[in-house]
Every structure is written in C-alpha cells, then in structure tokens.
Amino acid sequence: MIPIEPLMAFVIASALLGLAPGPDNIFVLTQSALYGKKSGILVTLGLCTGLVGHTAAVAFGVAAIFQTSVAAFTVLKVVGAIYLLFLAWQAFRASASALEAPESNLRSSGALYRRGIIMNITNPKVSIFFLAFLPQFASPENGQLAPQIFLLGGIFMSVSLVIFSAVAALAGELGGWLNNSPRAQVYLNQLAGAVFTGLALKLITTSANAE
Secondary structure, three states: OOOHHHHHHHHHHHHHHHHOOOHHHHHHHHHHHHHOHHHHHHHHHHHHHHHHHHHHHHHOOOHHHHHHOHHHHHHHHHHHHHHHHHHHHHHHHOOHHHHHOOOHHHHHHHHHHHHHHHHHHOOHHHHHHHHHHHHHHOOHHHOOHHHHHHHHHHHHHHHHHHHHHHHHHHHHHHHHHHHOOHHHHHHHHHHHHHHHHHHHHHHHOOOOOOO
16 A cells, blocks of 8 residues: 555645646636536546546556557557547637537537547557656555556546546636627637647657657
8 A cells, every 4th residue: 555645745746737737728628618617527527537548558567668669659649639630620610609509518428528538548648647657656565566556547537637627617617708709609619729739739749758
C-alpha cells in the first residue's frame, strides 16, 4: 500500500495538472459553452474513461512501446490529429440553428462521450505522461507495482473528473447567453474549429521525446 504522504502529494500534483491550461481543459470548456453543461460533463466522462486505457498501458508496460517505437508513436498521433481535424471541420460547418434544437443534447450524448474517449486515447502524449508521472509515486517496497499504478490512475481520474466537471459547469453558464445570440454561436463554432485545428497541428508536430 502506498503511504499517505506520497498519496497526498500525488493528489495535489494531479489537481495542479488538471487546473493547468491544456488541450483537455480547452476541449471541455469549448464543448460546454457550445452545447451546455451536461454535454461538457459527458465529454469529461469520456476523457476520464480514456485514462483507464492509459493507466492499464502503464501498469502492464505497453506504454513503453510508444516511447521507444517511432512508428507506433507516429501512427497514434496521426490518428489523433485526423480525428481533431474532423472535429474542426464539423465545427466550421455548424450553424447557429443547430445549437438551438432542444433535443440536441440528448441526441448527441453518446457521440460527445465517445468524442472524449477518442481524443484521450489517441493522444500519445498522455501515454508518455502517465509513463513518466505515475511510477514516480509507486515503489516495489510498497508491494506489486501494477496495483499501485491502477490506484494512482484511479485517483488521477477522480481528481480530473471533479476539476473538468467544474470547468463544464462554469462554461455551461455561457450556453444560456449563446442560445440568445445566434451570431455569438457562429463565432464560438469558428473558435472551436480553430482550437481543434491548433490541437491537431500541435499533436502532429509532437516528437516522442518532447517535454
């Protein structure tokens, strides 16, 4: 069992990382502002679900492949970049009336959840980050490493869920204003498209040994 001191340090570090501006924060904020708090939370749940795969990969040593294999890293980041560009294309094409449909959240719930999962699991930087971050708080002296990694991954997911849900709730308040401003909806869709494009370019230009 991991001692309480390292666990508390891990919780604090996870919270600080969750609060730091980054692709996931921007993704949740943008989706919440466009489609409302519920949709932002669904995206958050998708992102956190994706972290399960990264945690398992670190626990079983699979993530090391993406750190040592240029080909594997390249394939994964290209897939992630293509998906982000697809989201950008959808955002650029979206109209204001699409946001006004009262049933839109219910119809797109599954898609928003899957969108969060795909964005997270196709980001090789998350695999490498987990590979570098989680083992720092685990030690053979505290027992088998795999259970410790899963525990740390679960804590990180819980902290991220709380922080990103708060971001979704705050950004969701903006949605009420957007419903009364079609022009603002169009502008925010354009902003979302630009953000997704920027994230795709950043991902595709990332090297395996980047900090």
